[in-house]
Each structure stands twice: as C-alpha cells, then as structure tokens.
Amino acid sequence: MTDATHDRIPLAALEHGRPFADRHVGPMPAELARMLDVIGVGSLEELGQKAVPDTIREGDLQLALPEPATETEALDELRELAGRCTPHTEMIGLGYYGTVTPPVILRNVLESPAWYTAYTPYQPEISQGRLEALLNFQTMVADLAGMQVSNASMLDEATAAAEGMTLVRRAGKSKSPRFLVDADTLPQTIAVIETRAEPLGIEIVVADLSSGELPEGDFFGALLSYPSASGAVRDPEALIGQIHERGAKVVVTSDLLSLTLLRAPGELGADVVVGSTQRFGVPMGFGGPHAGFMAVAKGLERQLPGRLVGVSVDTEGNQAYRLALQTREQHIRREKATSNICTAQVLLAVVASMYAVYHGPDGLKAIATRAHRMASVLAEQLRRGGVEVVHAEFFDTVLAKVPGKADEVLAAARRGGINLRRVDSDHVGISCDETTTRAHLVAVWEAFGVSQGEVDALDAETADALPSALARTSEYLTHPVFRTHRSETSLLRYLRQLSDKDIALDRSMIPLGSCTMKLNATAEMEPITWPEFSSLHPFAPAQDAEGLLKVVTDLQEWLAEVTGYDAVSLQPNAGSQGEFAGLLAIRAYHHSRGETDREVCLIPASAHGTNAASAVMAGMRVVVVRCDEAGNVEMDHLRELAEKHAQDLAAIMITYPSTHGVYEDTVREVCGLVHDAGGQVYVDGANLNALIGLARMGKFGSDVSHLNLHKTFCIPHGGGGPGVGPIGVREHLSPFLPNHPLQPAAGPATGVGPISAAPWGSASILPISWAYVRMMGADGLRRATLTAVASANYVARRLGEYFPVLYTGEGGFVAHECILDLRPISKSSGITVDDVSKRLADYGIHAPTMSFPVAGTLMVEPTESENLAELDRFCEAMIAIRAEIDKVVAGQWPADDNPLVGAPHTAASLAKEWNHAYSREEAAYPLGTDAIKVFPPVRRIDGAKGDRNLVCSCPPLSAYEG
Numbered sequence: 001m002t003d004a005t006h007d008r009i010p011l012a013a014l015e016h017g018r019p020f021a022d023r024h025v026g027p028m029p030a031e032l033a034r035m036l037d038v039i040g041v042g043s044l045e046e047l048g049q050k051a052v053p054d055t056i057r058e059g060d061l062q063l064a065l066p067e068p069a070t071e072t073e074a075l076d077e078l079r080e081l082a083g084r085c086t087p088h089t090e091m092i093g094l095g096y097y098g099t100v101t102p103p104v105i106l107r108n109v110l111e112s113p114a115w116y117t118a119y120t121p122y123q124p125e126i127s128q129g130r131l132e133a134l135l136n137f138q139t140m141v142a143d144l145a146g147m148q149v150s151n152a153s154m155l156d157e158a159t160a161a162a163e164g165m166t167l168v169r170r171a172g173k174s175k176s177p178r179f180l181v182d183a184d185t186l187p188q189t190i191a192v193i194e195t196r197a198e199p200l201g202i203e204i205v206v207a208d209l210s211s212g213e214l215p216e217g218d219f220f221g222a223l224l225s226y227p228s229a230s231g232a233v234r235d236p237e238a239l240i241g242q243i244h245e246r247g248a249k250v251v252v253t254s255d256l257l258s259l260t261l262l263r264a265p266g267e268l269g270a271d272v273v274v275g276s277t278q279r280f281g282v283p284m285g286f287g288g289p290h291a292g293f294m295a296v297a298k299g300l301e302r303q304l305p306g307r308l309v310g311v312s313v314d315t316e317g318n319q320a321y322r323l324a325l326q327t328r329e330q331h332i333r334r335e336k337a338t339s340n341i342c343t344a345q346v347l348l349a350v351v352a353s354m355y356a357v358y359h360g361p362d363g364l365k366a367i368a369t370r371a372h373r374m375a376s377v378l379a380e381q382l383r384r385g386g387v388e389v390v391h392a393e394f395f396d397t398v399l400a401k402v403p404g405k406a407d408e409v410l411a412a413a414r415r416g417g418i419n420l421r422r423v424d425s426d427h428v429g430i431s432c433d434e435t436t437t438r439a440h441l442v443a444v445w446e447a448f449g450v451s452q453g454e455v456d457a458l459d460a461e462t463a464d465a466l467p468s469a470l471a472r473t474s475e476y477l478t479h480p481v482f483r484t485h486r487s488e489t490s491l492l493r494y495l496r497q498l499s500d501k502d503i504a505l506d507r508s509m510i511p512l513g514s515c516t517m518k519l520n521a522t523a524e525m526e527p528i529t530w531p532e533f534s535s536l537h538p539f540a541p542a543q544d545a546e547g548l549l550k551v552v553t554d555l556q557e558w559l560a561e562v563t564g565y566d567a568v569s570l571q572p573n574a575g576s577q578g579e580f581a582g583l584l585a586i587r588a589y590h591h592s593r594g595e596t597d598r599e600v601c602l603i604p605a606s607a608h609g610t611n612a613a614s615a616v617m618a619g620m621r622v623v624v625v626r627c628d629e630a631g632n633v634e635m636d637h638l639r640e641l642a643e644k645h646a647q648d649l650a651a652i653m654i655t656y657p658s659t660h661g662v663y664e665d666t667v668r669e670v671c672g673l674v675h676d677a678g679g680q681v682y683v684d685g686a687n688l689n690a691l692i693g694l695a696r697m698g699k700f701g702s703d704v705s706h707l708n709l710h711k712t713f714c715i716p717h718g719g720g721g722p723g724v725g726p727i728g729v730r731e732h733l734s735p736f737l738p739n740h741p742l743q744p745a746a747g748p749a750t751g752v753g754p755i756s757a758a759p760w761g762s763a764s765i766l767p768i769s770w771a772y773v774r775m776m777g778a779d780g781l782r783r784a785t786l787t788a789v790a791s792a793n794y795v796a797r798r799l800g801e802y803f804p805v806l807y808t809g810e811g812g813f814v815a816h817e818c819i820l821d822l823r824p825i826s827k828s829s830g831i832t833v834d835d836v837s838k839r840l841a842d843y844g845i846h847a848p849t850m851s852f853p854v855a856g857t858l859m860v861e862p863t864e865s866e867n868l869a870e871l872d873r874f875c876e877a878m879i880a881i882r883a884e885i886d887k888v889v890a891g892q893w894p895a896d897d898n899p900l901v902g903a904p905h906t907a908a909s910l911a912k913e914w915n916h917a918y919s920r921e922e923a924a925y926p927l928g929t930d931a932i933k934v935f936p937p938v939r940r941i942d943g944a945k946g947d948r949n950l951v952c953s954c955p956p957l958s959a960y961e962g
Contacts, residue, residue, distance in 0.1 A: 020071055021780030024519055024772075024865060025787050031868035032787070035794040044786040048694055051789055051813035053665035056695040061782075063693060064561050068777030071523040077774070078767055082532035084547035088419045089440055090284065090537035093397050093431025094229065094742075095157055095186050095757070097279040098535070100434055104488045105281060105354045108495045109347070110529065113716075116347055117505035117520055119512060119846070120307075120720035124322035124943075125314075125904050125936045126841050129498030130346060130719040131321035134309045136481055137277075137291070137353035139953040143476040144256050145273040146264025147295035149952045152307035153349035153721070154292030155341065155573050157253065157276035158192035158757035161185075161223060163305045163339060164251035164272045164294060165193055165202070168221035170338060171271075171303050172249050178203045178219035180243075184210060184228035185253060188757045191741045193223070195753035199587060199619030210234065214242055223251045226265060227258055230390070231375075231397025231429065235470055240269040256280065256293070258395040260365040261372065263470045271297050276757075279433060281355030282348050283529075286548055287538030287758025288573055289722035289765060291345040291352050301325075301950060305339030307346075307720065312946030314939035316909065322941045324950060335622040340576040340613035347718030357484075358491050361477040367434050371396045372466065374432035377455055378441050380462040385450030390427070393467050397431040399423065400448065413447035419540045420447070479954035501937045503846045505716075508934070509866045511795075511874055513817040513849040513859025514608065514659065516689050516711035524714055524771040528764055538758040539742045545763075549745075551770045552760055556726075558773050562781070563688070563705060564696030565728030569737040569747060571754065573761040575686065576610050578706025578725030579653075581738050583618035584752040585704055585729055586651045586680045588736040598678065600645045602652040604633050606660055606853050608684060611653045620650055631660035631807035633670055642677040649679035656697065657687045657815035659853045660807040661792070661861075671701025680704065680733075688712045689863070690789055690816035693782025697728075704729045713769035724762050724769070787864035788816040791871060795862055798875045802882040806857060817861035819854060825882075826856055829889045831900050833858055836881055839903040843877040843926060844934040873932070880926055893917050899926065904936040 027035060032044070041047045048057070069077065090098055101110065109115045121127030134152040141150035154160035165179050179197065181190055183206050190206060197204050207215045209224065210232070222243045227233045240250050252270040257279050259265075265273045278290040296304060302325060310324030356364060372395055379389045379398045388401040402409055403426050410428065413420045418440065421429035430444055438455045445452055477483075485491040504510075510517035527533060536545050556568040572578035583601070590598040601615040604625045612622045623641060626634040633654065642649065652674045657663045664670075671681045683702040689712045691697070697705050709715045710723035717723070729737065738755050739747030746759030760766075776784065796805045796818040803820035822833050833856055837847035849859040862871055884900055887893050895901075897917045905923040914920055925931065 017070065019068060019780070020775035021068065021777070021783055024521065024776065024780070025784055026865045026867035026870070027787060028867070032790065035790055035868060038797050039790065039793045044783070044790060047790055047793070048786050050811050051793070051809065051815065052663050052694050053810070055665060055668045056700040058695055058699070061693060063778035063781070065558055065778045066774065068780055069774050071775060074771050074774045075523060075526065078527045078771065081547035081550050082527065082530050084550070085532040085536060086544050087532060087535040088414065088417050088540065088544060090419050090535070090540060091430050091432065091440070091444070092419050092421045092537050092539055093429055094188070094421060094539055095276055095278070096284045096537050096539070097431065097433035098435035099279045099281055099283065101281045101283060101351065102355065102358050104491050105351055105358065106529065108492060109351055109354060111525070112499065113506040113520070114499035114502065114504055115350060116525070116716040116718050118502055118719040119510050119515065119517060119717050120343060121323060123837060123841070123847050124320065124941050125838065125938055126503040126846065126934070128321055128937045129501035130350065131309050132498055133350045133353055134346065135311070135321055135954060136357060137349040138309060139479055140353055140356045140477065141256065141293045142295050142953050144259040144264065145254065145295040146266025146474065147273055148298040149301040149304065150293060150295035151304045152309050153344040153346065154274070154294050154306060155345060155577065156288060156290055156292045156757040157186070157274065158189040159577070160274035160292035160294050161189045161251065161253055162193050162196040163341070164274045165196065165221060165223065166200070167272060167300070167303050167305065168249035168251060169202070171300055172220050174218060174220035174247050176218035176220045177201055178205050178217065180215070180219045180222035181206045182224045182228070183208045184230050184232065185223060185225040186229045187741055188754060189253060191754050192757060195755055196617070199584065199617065209239060212239055214239070218246065219248050221249045221251060223253065225253045227255055227395045227397070230399045230423070231394040232391040233262065233393045233395055233467060233470065235467060237268040244269065255395065257364065257368045257371070259472070260361070260368045260476070261466060261472055262395070263472050264474065266297065267474065271300065277349065277352035280352035282351050283534035283764065284537050285534050285764025286536040286545055287760060288762035289345055289348055291348040301952070303338060306341045307344040308952055310946045311951040312942050314941050316939050318938055320938040320941045322943055322946055324947055324952065334609050334612035335616045337609065337613040340580060340610045340617055341574065342576055342610050343574060343721045343723060345722055346720040347722060350719065354491070354495065356477060357481055357494070360482050360486065371432045371434060371436065372464065373459060374436045374441065376462050376465045377458045378430060378432065378444060379465065380458055381445055381453035382448060382450055384453070385445065385448065387448050387450060392465065394465050396433065397429055400428045400430065401426060402428055402448070409447050413444060416443040416447055418443050418447070419537060481954065503841070503934055508845050509862065509870045509874060510846040511848045511860045511862050513661065513819070513861040514686055514852070515717070515849065516708070516861060516863055517717065518714065518863040519865035520714050520716035520768070521772070523775070524768045527767040527771070533764050533767065538763070542743065542745055548763060551766050552763065555766055555770050555773070559707060559726065560728060562692055562696070563707065563728045564698030565705070566698070566731040567734035567737060568726055568728045570724065570726040570766065571738045571740070571746065571756050571759065571761045572706065572725040572727060573756045574721070574723045575706055575708045575725035576614060577755055578727045579610055579614035579684070580617055581752070581755045582682055582704040582706050582727045582729070583614055583620065583651065584755070585727070585733045585736040586682065587618055587620070588752050589680065589733055590650060595678070597648050598650040600648050601650055602638070602641055602674070604654060606631060606658060607653060607655060608659055608686060611684060615653065631658060631662055632664045632666065635666055635669065638670060638673055642673045646677045649674065649677045651680045651682050653682045653684060655684040655686060657690050661814045661817040661819055661859065662807050662809045663815050665810060668701050675701070686711060687816060690785060692785045693778065694785055698730055704733055709769045714772040715765050715768045722762055722765055724765065784864045791862040791864060791866060792816050792818050792860070794871060795860055795875060799878055802879055806854060817859055820858045820860060822858060823856040825885055829885050830895045831885050831888060835900040835903065838940055839881055839900045840877060841904040841934070841936050842899070842924065844932040845874055845877050876927065899923050904939065906937065906939055907935040909939060
C-alpha cells in the first residue's frame with residue numbers, strides 16, 4: 001500500500017478509454033509539435049488565427065453538438081436506433097427488391113477497406129483490380145441489355161433515365177422540345193425526369209402507351225418501361241419502330257434480372273437502356289446507395305455520361321485497363337460538359353458485378369425463374385380466390401384489382417409482416433424477388449382473403465406468365481470470368497487477386513487535393529450492413545424506419561449547426577446532385593419573386609468543372625470571373641460583372657477555401673457584391689474540411705452549399721462512389737429544397753421535386769457520418785480541421801524549396817491543401833507531372849491530384865488522419881524524386897531513359913534483360929529495400945491508344961476458344 005494518492009489517475013478518466021478523436025487524428029502531440037515548429041507557429045490555435053481571415057473566423061465559436069461518445073457508446077446508440085426500425089418483408093417493388101448478398105462478397109468487398117477506401121482510378125496502373133471489376137460490370141450490363149457499350153455505373157435508376165433523356169436530345173437530330181414518357185413507368189423516375197426537364201425547356205409528355213399507339217406531335221425521344229411499373233410485360237418492338245420513324249430515339253428502362261428471361265431491349269431496337277443493379281446483391285438500404293446503369297447502341301458511346309472503363313496496353317504491350325473518353329470531362333469542357341456527374345457508384349457496381357461472377361449466367365437465370373414462378377403461383381391462387389389479376393403477362397410483379405379495398409388488404413398484409421404497394425384505392429401491387437418464400441405467398445393470400453393454396457401443386461398446374469414471343473434465346477455472360485468462380489474459394493481468391501493490384505487507403509496515404517481521403521473508421525462502417533438499416537424499403541411506411549429517420553434528423557441538425565445554415569436536405573446522392581439541387585433552389589426562389597430573367601451564374605475561372613456543368617443543367621448561363629495572380633477572385637472584374645448583370649444575375653458559385661487551397665480574405669465582399677446585385681451566393685462545400693469549428697458558410701454570406709459527406713464526413717470513396725452530397729440553405733431557400741412524390745416527409749410541399757430516386761438519397765450510409773460527428777464532438781471536429789490545415793502547411797513548408805507552392809494566403813499559409821508547381825521543372829528537364837505521379841507508385845505512394853486546377857501542377861491534401869511518419873514518407877519520396885529530376889537535368893540520366901519516364905516498374909520488368917541507364921535497384925527500391933513496397937501490376941498505360949480503339953467490355957467466350 002502507498003499513500004501517494006496524488007499519482008493516481010481518477011477512475012472517471014479511465015472509464016471510457018482513449019477518446020475517438022485521438023484515434024481519428026493522426027499526429028500524436030509530440031509529432032504535432034514538430035510539425036508546428038516547421039510551420040513556424042506555436043500552436044494549432046495560432047495557426048488558425050494566422051491562416052484563417054479575421055473577416056470570417058469565429059474565434060469563440062462553440063458548436064452546439066452532443067458531447068463526444070466513445071466508439072462503444074456510439075455503436076450502442078446506433079443499435080438502439082436500429083432497434084426502432086421494423087423492417088417487413090418488402091413486396092412493394094417499384095425498383096427495390098429483396099436480395100441476398102453472398103457472404104463472400106459482403107465480407108470481402110462491402111466490408112473490406114481494400115475496396116471501400118480506394119479512390120476513383122485516375123492512376124490506372126495502381127487501380128487495375130477495381131478497373132477489371134468495373135469492366136466486368138460493363139460487360140454484364142451490355143450483355144444483358146443487348147447493347148454495344150455500358151458505362152461503369154450511374155447514381156441510381158431515375159437519374160440514369162434523366163441522363164438518357166438528355167443524351168438522346170444531344171445525339172438526335174429532332175428540334176422538338178418534347179420528350180415522351182410511358183405512363184406505366186416508376187413514379188420516382190417520372191418525377192426526377194420532370195425535375196431535370198423543366199430548367200432545360202424540355203416538355204414532358206406522359207402518355208398511356210399500353211395500346212401501342214403514340215400521341216400526336218413531334219418529340220425528340222421517348223422513354224419506355226420493360227417490364228412496366230405495374231408489372232406488365234409488353235412487347236415494345238413495334239412501338240420502338242414507330243418512334244424511330246418519327247425521327248426520335250428511344251430510352252428503355254429495364255430490370256436487369258428480368259433480361260435473363262426476356263429478349264434484350266437492344267434486340268428490340270432500343271437506343272439507350274437504363275436501370276438499376278440493386279437486386280444483384282445490393283441491399284435496399286432505405287433507398288441506396290445502388291449502382292444504376294446505362295448502356296447505349298453503337299455510335300452513341302462517345303455521348304455516355306459518367307465513367308467508362310476501356311482496354312488498352314502498357315508500354316510492354318500487356319493488356320491494361322484505364323478510364324476512357326469521359327474521364328473528368330467536366331474539368332475540360334465545363335459548361336459544355338455532357339453531364340455534371342464526375343463519379344460513379346463503384347463499390348456497389350463491384351458488388352453487383354461479383355454477384356454475377358459468383359452466380360454466372362445459369363445462376364442468374366435460376367434466380368429470375370424462381371422469382372417469376374413465385375409471382376405466377378401467387379397470381380394463380382388469387383384468380384382462383386376471385387381476385388382480378390390485371391395483367392396476364394408479367395415478370396415478378398402482380399397487379400391485383402380490389403375495388404375500394406386496397407387499404408384493407410395493405411393493413412392485413414402488414415399484420416402478417418408484409419408491405420405491399422398501394423397503387424390506388426382499387427389496386428394493390430405485389431412483387432416477388434430472390435427472398436420470397438412459400439410462407440410469404442400464403443401470407444399474401446390471407447391478406448386478400450383468399451384460401452391457402454398448396455404451392456407445389458399450384459406450381460405444377462400454373463403456366464409461365466411471360467410472353468413466349470419475348471423469351472430470350474441469345475447468350476449472355478459468355479466471358480470466362482462469369483463461368484469460372486462457382487466456389488467460394490475461387491471467388492475469394494479472385495477478389496484478393498484484384499484488390500492486391502490496387503493502392504487504397506489501407507496501403508498508403510492518398511494525398512489528393514480537393515478529395516479529402518481521410519480515415520473511414522471501422523466503428524463508423526460497421527452499422528451499414530445491419531439488417532435493421534439495410535433491409536428497409538424506401539417507400540415503406542415511414543414508421544418502419546423510425547430509427548434511421550432519427551439518424552437523418554440528427555444529421556440534418558448537426559450539419560446545419562456546423563455550417564450555419566437553417567435547413568439541410570440529405571436527398572442528393574452525390575456532390576454533383578447537391579450542386580444541381582442547390583442551384584434549383586436558387587432558381588425557384590427567384591421565380592417565386594417574379595424574377596424569371598435572373599439566369600446568369602458567375603463562376604471563377606478556378607472553380608471545379610462540375611460547377612459550370614451544374615449551372616447549365618439548372619437552366620443558367622455561365623459567365624466566368626477572372627482570377628488574379630494570387631489565384632483569388634479578381635474583385636474589379638467581379639464588380640464589373642455584378643454591375644453589368646444587375647438585372648439578370650442569379651448566383652455566383654465559389655469554392656471556399658478556394659480550389660487553389662487558399663482562404664481568400666475577400667469572401668465577405670464577394671458575397672456582398674452579389675447580394676447587392678440581386679443574386680444568391682452558392683459556396684461549394686468540397687473544402688469544408690478546412691472550416692469546421694473555425695467559420696461557417698451560412699454566417700459569412702453564403703445562401704446555399706452542398707457538402708460532401710464522402711469527403712469531410714468520412715463516408716469512404718469506394719473506388720469512385722458511393723457519395724452523399726446534401727445541401728444546406730438559409731431560411732429563405734428552405735421552401736425550395738427537394739421533395740419526393742412517394743414520401744411527403746422527405747421535403748417541403750413547395751420543393752423543386754426529387755433530384756434522386758430515393759426520398760432520403762443514399763440513406764443506408766448516413767450512419768457513417770452520424771457516427772463520425774457523434775464520436776468527434778465539437779472540439780474533435782475543430783481539432784480535425786486545424787490538424788488538416790497543419791498537415792497541408794507542413795507539407796508545403798517541407799517541399800517548398802524543391803517544388804514551389806503556387807498559391808498561399810496572407811502570411812504565406814495555405815488552407816488544407818497546397819499546389820506544387822512543376823511547370824518550371826518540366827520546362828528545364830522534360831519531366832512532367834505524369835512522370836512524377838507514375839514514379840510515386842514505385843515509392844508505394846498514391847499520387848496527388850494531377851493538373852487540376854492548374855495544368856502542370858500537383859495538388860496535395862494530406863488530411864488530419866495521416867501521422868507524421870506517413871507525411872514524411874510522402875515528403876521524402878517527393879524530395880528523392882526531385883533529386884532524380886536533377887540527375888536528368890545534369891545529364892547523368894538520359895531524358896528518354898530514366899526512372900521517371902520509365903515508371904512505374906513492375907516486378908516482371910525487373911526480371912527481364914536490363915538495358916537501362918539506371919539500375920534495377922534504382923527502379924524498384926529508390927529509398928532502399930527496407931521501404932514500403934508495392935509493385936504495380938502493369939507498366940505505364942497508353943490512354944490515347946485505348947481511346948482510338950475503344951474496347952469497353954470483355955471479349956466473348958469464343959475469343960478464348962480459337
């Protein structure tokens with residue numbers, strides 16, 4: 001025993017262990033002190049005072065957030081919320097179905113950081129695994145749809161249909177403003193199309209096409225549903241022919257699983273096929289995220305929006321994959337971009353593609369056949385019980401007519417644990433899927449007051465309900481990858497083989513400017529696969545999702561507090577969708593005041609390319625504001641434009657801190673000038689990670705912002721999606737937030753309509769951001785911001801003498817990212833940013849953002865999650881690369897034969913005859929054999945060759961049998 005009680009640590013301090021913020025923030029106190037010493041400040045607070053302008057910094061800001069919870073406490077709270085959800089057997093349909101995620105895919109893709117922490121594959125040499133998985137996805141979609149080319153996924157089915165509408169308008173020759181939509185289309189799809197069409201001056205004509213007759217008048221395109229929303233399967237071939245005769249093109253929405261049994265839309269003449277791959281192993285998740293798809297006929301591939309994976313070769317002639325054609329086209333074409341989508345739903349596309357790889361063509365057909373037989377047997381017993389079944393031919397959805405009794409049937413079904421679709425007071429829809437059982441059929445019959453049938457006997461006596469003329473006879477999924485991995489062992493090894501080809505956050509920091517690749521904590525990720533959240537249908541009664549809706553309302557309140565806005569919508573399921581929704585709110589606000597002429601959107605020359613594309617989509621005209629030599633908005637030019645457009649100015653879109661990584665000290669003045677001219681201020685929230693706890697956009701003059709939950713709030717990038725891009729608005733814009741026709745609680749009645757298919761967007765991944773805020777608390781979030789700023793300034797200080805830092809703010813500080821200018825070095829040495837980026841792969845490090853926002857530069861964002869050792873590893877690699885460049889300049893290595901132009905180096909290349917001016921050791925182990933080493937699977941890829949010879953799907957089996 002001892003009396004030295006003064007050395008004892010109080011129990012309260014030991015009770016909960018180390019705070020989560022200490023786990024999330026990388027640098028330890030001693031490391032942070034070293035970083036601050038290099039920067040030249042004494043503390044994080046001093047750094048904040050010197051880096052962030054006084055005009056916006058809220059020095060005494062106390063965010064009203066809950067006290068931080070530990071990981072255990074946060075998970076316990078989420079479990080309690082999950083317990084307040086009551087998932088039913090969901091037979092609602094409407095594009096969302098029960099599915100079984102094979103455990104090998106659940107564990108080794110959806111729950112694997114090797115897959116979910118990866119970034120968009122802009123560096124293809126270290127992204128070959130996910131690129132191959134996406135090529136499998138494209139092949140799967142193109143095969144089943146009967147089309148030439150598919151892209152690497154879309155955000156959801158409804159937005160894919162809207163993109164299909166604008167694609168055929170661009171690609172067609174018709175001058176008509178009208179677009180025809182089959183009335184028997186998913187209601188959320190029609191609503192999203194209408195939202196997209198209005199600002200573009202497109203007139204939507206919704207018509208009953210069940211008779212096979214077209215309405216009078218011209219139109220540039222049409223959307224048909226096959227199968228239809230009501231479940232009917234109608235042959236669209238004649239209708240497609242009539243539409244083509246009128247000079248219009250045809251978009252077909254389709255259910256991919258049904259196409260294992262039905263003739264492919266491409267065989268029937270479709271120009272574009274869209275839909276969702278949700279039922280390929282991706283849980284409903286209360287609406288998302290899911291991978292939509294778009295496939296097009298030959299000749300339209302260069303009009304495809306979003307991402308497209310193609311096949312090329314590396315410098316040694318080996319087959320290699322890379323993004324093709326549309327890669328980051330928004331940054332190049334800006335207001336002339338074909339779409340504002342700059343990502344995909346990669347993680348979900350990988351899950352869907354692996355579902356097809358695991359089951360193969362026969363397995364998918366068996367799943368589809370079982371769902372169809374369940375629906376056929378269900379319908380037959382309803383008929384025998386006196387219930388009218390509206391459609392004789394259907395795939396998996398039965399439409400029953402029960403005059404005046406729909407609500408009674410729905411209530412009875414809910415008592416039996418089943419949700420059905422209320423079409424109207426006289427009709428009920430019932431959809432079967434992979435998870436439907438005999439017991440479910442019995443429960444449905446009981447809800448209709450029909451006696452139980454003997455399922456197997458009924459099955460034997462019931463014919464299929466598919467039209468024989470539409471039976472599929474063509475082959476699909478003939479590539480060996482869909483016929484090889486039938487066992488779990490085989491698929492497990494295939495998934496590991498692919499992930500080993502990539503560099504994700506589980507292997508290296510990813511210092512991408514503007515993209516904020518930070519820790520995605522396991523405790524944050526764990527709840528997204530809980531069945532209480534993942535099995536909810538987005539159109540089920542809201543009380544079924546009470547716990548998840550509490551996550552939604554909490555997150556809305558917390559995000560409003562963090563940003564200083566009055567209201568938040570979580571519906572946008574990507575940053576691009578958030579931009580669009582925010583601009584629609586501004587447009588609707590002006591129109592509500594009778595100021596319909598306000599259509600000009602001012603955008604700085606430095607802005608993210610999606611800003612301009614979004615403005616055009618929202619019916620605005622882009623006018624560019626010049627930037628000065630320091631990278632800031634040129635104020636005299638802004639004043640000139642504000643005065644010139646005082647009568648027609650709708651908005652300005654700025655990014656803060658700027659895309660150049662600087663806290664511009666004129667931001668309040670910018671906001672004031674635009675407001676004085678009658679416009680609204682949109683602040684792009686991509687760089688919010690540099691503001692939380694220091695300043696709030698809604699308080700320094702902004703009216704609306706989108707936020708990237710997949711950046712600042714820890715939703716992982718997943719190889720290029722999923723993302724969530726909610727918007728925050730000040731009170732006067734809140735009546736114009738998105739709403740939804742199938743969930744009134746999702747938005748205001750006066751809203752602009754839905755901009756995503758699901759009422760609350762990608763709701764199932766919102767617990768990630770909820771857990772992050774809940775565990776960090778106000779002080780933790782502020783600390784994360786200041787540490788991110790410290791990390792960027794540390795990198796800028798360490799590398800500034802080797803690579804000039806292009807832009808800094810007052811006092812020489814950057815915000816949370818810095819731009820390294822390689823242009824003088826490239827001019828003197830011939831070494832380009834591409835060479836440096838590829839060489840970093842030899843050092844086992846993912847490259848920063850190349851040539852954005854300034855060509856010939858690297859934009860670096862280290863984030864708060866990287867410790868000093870990893871920051872130094874990156875800095876030391878860059879310093880070593882500078883020394884290699886100096887050797888080229890000095891003539892020690894030839895300009896055309898050095899480790900930089902030869903990078904990256906594969907293990908196989910080292911084993912071959914070596915005739916280079918540099919050694920194998922210099923190629924593969926530039927920092928010595930003790931350094932972290934990742935061997936890229938391919939050498940440098942020829943992107944231009946791949947674009948000239950576009951191959952975007954796997955060759956058929958016959959190509960392997962010669």
